[in-house]
Amino acid sequence: MLVSDDLLLYYQRCDRRAFLDVFGDSRQRDPLDQFLLKLRQDSRSHRREVLSQYHYQRPDWSGEDWYEGTQATLELMEQGVESIYRGVLAASWLPGVELVSKPDLFVRHPGSSRFGDWFYVPYDIRFGKRPKLDYQIVGAFHGLVLSQLQEVWPPTAWLVLRGRNPHGVDFLKRVPQMQQLLSDCIVSLRQPQTPELFLSRQKCNLCHWYSFCHHAAQSQRHLSLIPGITPNRYSQLQGMGIDSLAALVETPRSQLKMVFGAEAGNQLAQQAIASYRQQALLRDGAITHLFQSPHNRWLANPQGAIEIHFDIEAEPDLDLDFLLGSLVIDHRHNRQTYYGFMAKSPQEEALVWQQFLELMESYPQAFIFHFCDYEVKTIQRLAKLYNTPKHRYQALINRCVDIHWWVTHLTLLPVESYALKPIARWLGFNWRNPQANGAQCICWYNEWLSEQKQDCLEAILEYNEDDCRATYTLKTWLTQFLKPYYLEAINPERNRIINY
Incomplete structure (x- = not known):
């Protein structure tokens, strides 16, 4: 059995994934989507930037035979080269168990080892900004394998993070944790059955076994x-x-x-x-929430002459809100108009902010419906960034209605998640591109910036418009669902209902 650093990393996150990576049918894996490919590309760019600071050598091996790779890496270590990129070390651990360590770099430090008056320290180059515990555990694993072959423990393992100083792993804390996890991982992989399923939306969405596990979860x-x-x-x-x-x-x-x-x-x-x-059910205490909310006035006139549905697309790495999308519903003339204010370069963010402000101010009485609080936070951020007078942006915020707040505080729905997509799809709404999502929009926008492909902008605008329309669909359903409760609650017996 081979237990690699990658396998131990994923075991910490999900024992089922580690088991499937070893024994699962690779044909059942999800293909890499564009967002994951972008993350890998960004990670490679970060790695190249870090590596440019080192004079390194690469061991001469095919990349498939761990024994061959270990011998080639040890030859460079015995020569005392300054640093080794893409080295690999394999060491026996238990009968039938080989440990395989592949840090990004082995860097020579003065000291004593079987090589002479030097030893090596493992460096992992991570695209993340925080020294996550699972990264530190892998660093301790590198230290364990390295100690078996150079016959001395390195003092630490280094995590080279994005935008941060390198983080040294505290072996005193992390080695015992690593050894326990390693033992658990080996036991798990020796079991004949696949570890129990638990689908976690936040942790599982980027896993290549997601569809396989999700199908199993739904069937059960x-x-x-x-x-x-x-x-x-x-x-x-x-x-x-x-x-x-x-x-x-x-x-x-x-x-x-x-x-x-x-x-x-x-x-x-x-x-x-x-x-x-x-x-759908009315949540316990919903009527109290309804009357305590400072934004409950929209229910008194839920379908005014004009209503606006607002959604944003952003590129976090650029600290940029590049699309402010608005769907204007004009009930007087039975007309729906979508406005997509797109910054075709980061420098145009100020322009689209002004365009958005002017559109909102042209309908001063209209409620602005959105899903989650990101839109309000963005209004505040852009207003501060571009010195917008408080009376202008505060007037917008006063009209904002967070449909997500209303759904999660007043209703219980038969959905897997209270995100917009599961709820809207439960209501029968479908996105024109079923594969599109916010992460994909980031990829499209970066592709636009680098290659100026017009179809990337069109795909983003289509997705954003569908998000706005999904919010409208949800708001319309929520109005119909809450209306009888609202009407009953405002009658003379309101106190009896609230205290029920």
Whole structure:
């Protein structure tokens, strides 16, 4: 069995992924999407920038035979070369277990080892900005393998991060953690069955086994597909003997409250019912939220003469909001008009901000609907950046309505996630390009900047318009869903309903 640094890295994130990487059918992997390719390209650029600071040599090996690579790397170490790029070291660990370490660099330092009055220290070049624990564990793994072959531990392993000083791994803390994880990883890989499934939306979306696992989860109606069920809560549910959605629905709410707390237990019970019945429910306490919200006035006139739906596309690495999209719904004339204010270069951000401001101010009474709080934060950021008078941008903010807030505080939906796409698709809305997403738009925009392909801008505008229309679809449904509750709540018996 070969246990490499990459395998240990992914085992920390998901034991199932590590197992599938070794034993799974590679034909069932998802193809690399453009965003992942961009991340890899950016990572390579960062690596080249760092490597330009070193005088390194590369071992002469085919790249396939670990033994051959180890011998070639050791030859350079015995020569005492300054640094080694793309070296590899393999060392026996347990009977039948070989450890394979491939840091970006081995750098010579003065000291003592079997090579002479020098030893080597591993350097990992990471595109991230933080010294994540899983990176540090891999650094400790490099130290372990290196110590087996140079017969002395390096004092540390270095993480060369983006925009940060190199971070030294504290071996005193990380080596014991690494050894425990390594032991667990070996045990897992020796088991005949695939590790249990748990689908985590944030951690799993970029994994090449995502579709494979997601299909399995859907076929099982797995509890990890229920919003609010975290890995810790899943373990607690298993401890209670709850291993299916049906079992969760049948569990007394008082029992869930006792285990998870009153609020979380109650929410979990309600979400389970919504998912099991495949229907929307009014969340407990929703009417109170409705009247406490400072932006509840839109419900009094949910379909005014004009309403606006607002969505932004951004490039975080450039600190740039390059598209401010707005769908203007004119109910008076039964007309829908999309405006996509696109910065075709970073220097045009100020221009599109002014264009957006002027459009919003041309409809001073219209509510501005958006999904999540990023749009309001962007208005504040752009206003500050471009010295917009407070009365101008504050007037916009006062008209903003965060539909995500209303959905998550007032409703429970039979969806896997309360992001815009799952909710809108549950309502029957479909994006014209089903593969498009915010990450893909970043790729298209960078492709536009480098190659000036007009179809990249057109794809971004189409996706952004669909986001605006999805927000409109959701807002329209939410209005219809809440209307009877709202009308009942404002009648003379309102206090009875609120206190119910």
